[in-house]
Amino acid sequence: MQDKLRAEVPQMLTADQAVGMIGTLDIAVFQVQTQSTFNDRASFLRVQTLARSALGRYIYLEVGSHIGGSLFPHLIDPACQGAVSVDPRPAALPDERAEFMRYPENSTARMIAVLSERLPPSAMAKLTTFDSDVSAVPPGAVEPKATLAFIDGEHTNRACFSDFAGVLQLTKPDCIISFHDANLIADAIINAERFLDHLGVAHETVFLPDTVAVMGLGRLASAVRDELQPHGLDRVAFLERSQRELWSHIAKVHSREIRTEVERLRSDNARLAEEIERTRKAGRLDARMSRMARRASARIRKVVDRIKRRFAR
Numbered sequence: 001m002q003d004k005l006r007a008e009v010p011q012m013l014t015a016d017q018a019v020g021m022i023g024t025l026d027i028a029v030f031q032v033q034t035q036s037t038f039n040d041r042a043s044f045l046r047v048q049t050l051a052r053s054a055l056g057r058y059i060y061l062e063v064g065s066h067i068g069g070s071l072f073p074h075l076i077d078p079a080c081q082g083a084v085s086v087d088p089r090p091a092a093l094p095d096e097r098a099e100f101m102r103y104p105e106n107s108t109a110r111m112i113a114v115l116s117e118r119l120p121p122s123a124m125a126k127l128t129t130f131d132s133d134v135s136a137v138p139p140g141a142v143e144p145k146a147t148l149a150f151i152d153g154e155h156t157n158r159a160c161f162s163d164f165a166g167v168l169q170l171t172k173p174d175c176i177i178s179f180h181d182a183n184l185i186a187d188a189i190i191n192a193e194r195f196l197d198h199l200g201v202a203h204e205t206v207f208l209p210d211t212v213a214v215m216g217l218g219r220l221a222s223a224v225r226d227e228l229q230p231h232g233l234d235r236v237a238f239l240e241r242s243q244r245e246l247w248s249h250i251a252k253v254h255s256r257e258i259r260t261e262v263e264r265l266r267s268d269n270a271r272l273a274e275e276i277e278r279t280r281k282a283g284r285l286d287a288r289m290s291r292m293a294r295r296a297s298a299r300i301r302k303v304v305d306r307i308k309r310r311f312a313r
C-alpha cells in the first residue's frame, strides 16, 4: 500500500539534489503522493522558489496535509527552518462541488510513517503537527510565526475563509499565503482580499496553473506580483471559468440527485396506489361487517326492551 503512495524515484534524495530540483521546477522532487496536478506541483515549486529568494529562510505552515505530499519539498529544503502541519484528520469532508470526499486511513501517524521513509531524521525534526482545525491552534503555539502558508483543507468557501483567518494569526505580517483548488474556493479568496482591504493590509493575488492562488501580504505583495504574474493566468478569465465549471458540476450532481429522488417518489407512488386499493377493498368488507354489527345490536336492543317492558308491568 505504502509503495503506491510514493512517486517513482527509487532513491532517497539529498538536500542538494532537492534544492536543484526545486529551482528548476522539477516535479520529481515530490517523492510522496500529493493530491495535485503536474502543473499545480510546478506552481508549488515556483512559490517555494519565490519564498527562498524573497525570504532567504522561511517557516512553512500547511492547512490540510493528508499523507504529506505537499509538505515533502519543504521538509527536505534547508531554507525551510520549520514546518507546521494542521489537519483534524476527518474520514470524509464536504466540498464546494456538492459532494463528499473520502479520506480513509487519514492520520498523522500514517503521514509521519510515509514521510519518514523518504526523509532523514534531521528533516523530520522540523515538523510539528496539530490534529485540529487551524482556528483551534493558539497563536503562541507557532513560534517563530510562519512566513509561507498553504491552505489545502476543506474545500468549501466557509471553511477556507475560516482557515485564512486562522492562518493570519499564525503568520508574520509580511508573508505569502497560497491556496490549492482555487477554482473551488474562489469566493473565499475574494472574501480574504476584501478582509485584507478592511484591515488596511497591502496584498496582491496571482493565479497560477492549474488551480493555485498565491497571495503576497505586506512587503511580499509586490514580490508576488512582479515574480509570479508573468507566469500567472488571467484573473477575470480564471474566476469566470471556475464559476461556470463549478455551477455546471453542481447542476450535474443535483440532476443526478433529482433523478434518484424522482425514481424514489415513483416507487413510493406505486406502493401507495397498491395500499389505497387494498384499503378500498378492506373498506367494503368493513362496511359489510358494520351492517352485520348494526343488525346484531338491533336484535339485542329488542330483547332488552322486551325485558324492560315485562318488569314495568
Ligand SMILES: C[S@@+](CC[C@H](N)C(=O)[O-])C[C@H]1O[C@@H](n2cnc3c(N)ncnc32)[C@H](O)[C@@H]1O
Pocket (backbone or CB within 6 Å): 033, 034, 035, 036, 063, 064, 065, 066, 067, 068, 069, 070, 071, 086, 087, 088, 089, 090, 093, 103, 106, 132, 133, 134, 152, 153, 154, 159
Ligand atoms: C486535499 S487533502 C490535502 C492534500 C495535501 N495538501 C497534498 O497535496 O498532498 C485535504 C486534507 O485536508 C484535511 N482537512 C479536512 N478538514 C480540515 C480542516 N478543517 N483543517 C485542516 N485540514 C483539514 C483532510 O484531512 C485532508 O488530509
